[in-house]
Amino acid sequence: MLSKSNPTAVAPPYKNIYSHTVEVPAGSSLVFTSGQLGIAPDGSISPDFKAQAEQVMKNLAALLAHHGVGVESLVRINAYVLARAQIPLLAQARAAWLGDAKPAMTTVVVSGLAAPDWLLEVEVVFSVEEARP
Amino acid sequence: MLSKSNPTAVAPPYKNIYSHTVEVPAGSSLVFTSGQLGIAPDGSISPDFKAQAEQVMKNLAALLAHHGVGVESLVRINAYVLARAQIPLLAQARAAWLGDAKPAMTTVVVSGLAAPDWLLEVEVVFSVEEARP
Amino acid sequence: MLSKSNPTAVAPPYKNIYSHTVEVPAGSSLVFTSGQLGIAPDGSISPDFKAQAEQVMKNLAALLAHHGVGVESLVRINAYVLARAQIPLLAQARAAWLGDAKPAMTTVVVSGLAAPDWLLEVEVVFSVEEARP
Numbered sequence: 001m002l003s004k005s006n007p008t009a010v011a012p013p014y015k016n017i018y019s020h021t022v023e024v025p026a027g028s029s030l031v032f033t034s035g036q037l038g039i040a041p042d043g044s045i046s047p048d049f050k051a052q053a054e055q056v057m058k059n060l061a062a063l064l065a066h067h068g069v070g071v072e073s074l075v076r077i078n079a080y081v082l083a084r085a086q087i088p089l090l091a092q093a094r095a096a097w098l099g100d101a102k103p104a105m106t107t108v109v110v111s112g113l114a115a116p117d118w119l120l121e122v123e124v125v126f127s128v129e130e131a132r133p
Numbered sequence: 134m135l136s137k138s139n140p141t142a143v144a145p146p147y148k149n150i151y152s153h154t155v156e157v158p159a160g161s162s163l164v165f166t167s168g169q170l171g172i173a174p175d176g177s178i179s180p181d182f183k184a185q186a187e188q189v190m191k192n193l194a195a196l197l198a199h200h201g202v203g204v205e206s207l208v209r210i211n212a213y214v215l216a217r218a219q220i221p222l223l224a225q226a227r228a229a230w231l232g233d234a235k236p237a238m239t240t241v242v243v244s245g246l247a248a249p250d251w252l253l254e255v256e257v258v259f260s261v262e263e264a265r266p
Numbered sequence: 267m268l269s270k271s272n273p274t275a276v277a278p279p280y281k282n283i284y285s286h287t288v289e290v291p292a293g294s295s296l297v298f299t300s301g302q303l304g305i306a307p308d309g310s311i312s313p314d315f316k317a318q319a320e321q322v323m324k325n326l327a328a329l330l331a332h333h334g335v336g337v338e339s340l341v342r343i344n345a346y347v348l349a350r351a352q353i354p355l356l357a358q359a360r361a362a363w364l365g366d367a368k369p370a371m372t373t374v375v376v377s378g379l380a381a382p383d384w385l386l387e388v389e390v391v392f393s394v395e396e397a398r399p
Contacts, residue, residue, distance in 0.1 A: 009328035011305045014380070021329050023297045023394065030163070030296070031156045032209040032258065035239035039144045062142035063154050076298040076389075080241050084378040106301035106389045108346050109378030112217040112242030114147070123209075123239045125298065128156065163296070164289045165342040165391065168372035172277045195275035196287050213374050245350040245375030247280070256342075256372045261289065 001025070002075065002127060004102060017095065018105035022075045029128040031067055035080065035121035036060050049086045049119045053093035056122050061097060067128050074103035075125040080110045082119055090120060134158070135208065135260060137235060150228065151238035155208045162261040164200055168213065168246075168254035169193050182219045182252045186226035189255050194230060200261050207236035208258040213243045215252055223253060267291070268341065268393060270368060283361065284371035288341045295394040297333055301346065301387035302326050315352045315385045319359035322388050327363060333394050340369035341391040346376045348385055356386060 004019035006012060013020060024030060036059040038052025039045045046052055064070060081090055087107060103124075113121050137152035139145060146153055157163060169192040171185025172178045179185055197203060214223055220240060236257075246254050270285035272278060279286060290296060302325040304318025305311045312318055330336060347356055353373060369390075379387050 005329075005332060007328055007332035009307060009332070010302075010325045011307050011309050013300065014303070014305075018300050020302075021297050021299050021333065023295050023333065026293050026295050027159050029156050029159050031154050032237045033154050034146065034151050034209070034237040035241075036143075036153075037147070039147075041142060041144050043144050059143045062140055063138075066138060066140035066142070067154065067156065076300075078239075080239075084380065084382070087380050104298045104300040104389070106344075106346075106387060107380050108301075108376045108387065110241045111244050111377050114217065114220050114240050116217070121239060121241065123237070160292050162289050162292050164287050165370045166287050167279065167284050167342070167370040168374075169276075169286075170280070174275060174277050176277050192276045195273055196271075199271060199273040199275070200287065200289065211372075213372075243374045244377050247350065247353050247373050249350070254372060254374065256370070 002073065017091065017102065019102045022104045024075055024127050031126050031128060033060070033063055033124050035123045037118050037121055045117055047117065050089045050093065052119050053090050056120060057093050057097040060122065060124055064126055069126060069128055071098050071101035073126045073128065074101060075127055076104040077122060077124050079107040079122045080113065080120065081107065082110065084109050086119070135206065150224065150235065152235045155237045157208055157260050164259050164261060166193070166196055166257050168256045170251050170254055178250055180250065183222045183226065185252050186223050189253060190226050190230040193255065193257055197259055202259060202261055204231050204234035206259045206261065207234055208260055209237040210255060210257050212240040212255045213246065213253060214240065215243065217242050268339065283357065283368065285368045288370045290341055290393050297392050297394060299329055299390050301389040303384050303387055311383055313383065316355045316359065318385050319356050322386060323359050323363040326388065326390055330392055335392060335394055337364050337367035339392045339394065340367060341393055342370040343388060343390050345373040345388045346379065346386060347373065348376065350375050
């Protein structure tokens with residue numbers, strides 16, 4: 001199981017939505033994802049940030065489900081958005097997905113992504129515990 | 134061996150050049166690299182983006198070779214460029230290096246790098262399987 | 267123990283302050299942190315970049331200490347700043363913390379962070395070796 005910590009020597013996580021550290025125990029597999037986009041399974045993409053953010057979370061959820069795990073297995077979320085004003089919408093979509101899970105997080109505003117209609121991109125690392133022989 | 138997946142619940146990877154998830158099995162060593170630059174072994178750097186991108190791939194290849202592995206061991210590639218218009222040139226240099234390997238990838242456009250003549254920086258995570266006793 | 271390398275086929279690390287690769291041996295736990303901010307334990311934040319950078323390093327040091335390890339256990343440092351001109355101040359604060367440790371590093375200039383008074387954000391990965399039964 002992942003071990004999360006927020007030592008008292010450091011101010012609490014901003015808005016209390018993430019953990020300062022997440023430790024992956026030895027004997028776990030780690031899964032790294034590509035940056036996920038707001039593209040629906042049919043290839044369409046909404047011009048709306050909120051819709052893209054919700055689709056990104058659906059895509060990430062599908063990737064975790066494919067590996068048989070849920071949000072409690074998330075280690076770190078790195079989010080890239082194009083405007084700071086959109087971060088609250090990202091936070092809302094992310095919170096709706098995460099529930100009580102509090103992985104490590106970093107969010108930054110970048111100047112662009114690979115295609116002009118992409119408004120955010122989010123990559124994660126998650127763990128899959130393996131039965132040891 | 135790394136296990137790559139593209140679940141059907143998520144639209145296929147953009148241009149089919151990467152994998153949505155890459156799983157590193159327990160019992161592997163992971164290697165994290167610093168952001169690699171377009172600097173040649175003699176310390177020179179071309180002002181040309183394409184030349185820098187090709188040099189970055191040579192540098193990454195040398196780092197993997199030093200650890201005795203090839204592109205099939207790449208887990209994730211994170212690329213930082215200064216202009217979206219240059220991403221196709223990055224993609225070309227990267228594809229020439231990767232061949233059929235499809236690690237996880239994220240590419241973002243940033244406002245700057247540590248020195249003004251650096252036009253891109255690319256970091257990777259790769260795995261080295263260890264013989265288990 | 268982490269194994270760091272700078273193969274001669276690649277130009278030496280810029281200013282010789284980091285390692286090109288850092289290998290985490292199998293059987294280690296990995297710890298991923300959230301992006302750390304220049305916020306003091308009492309919740310205050312200086313408007314000064316140098317003060318924020320120094321606080322970030324204090325926060326990171328506290329996170330490592332909480333896990334019982336020091337700078338020699340750092341694998342990679344990813345720093346996000348808002349202006350290239352501030353990177354030398356970041357480097358100074360980081361060097362004062364790191365001493366002779368040379369983890370992998372990537373530093374990029376981004377357009378913004380989640381709150382307007384945050385001038386940098388730094389996340390790290392570090393390892394914790396476990397006693398094997």
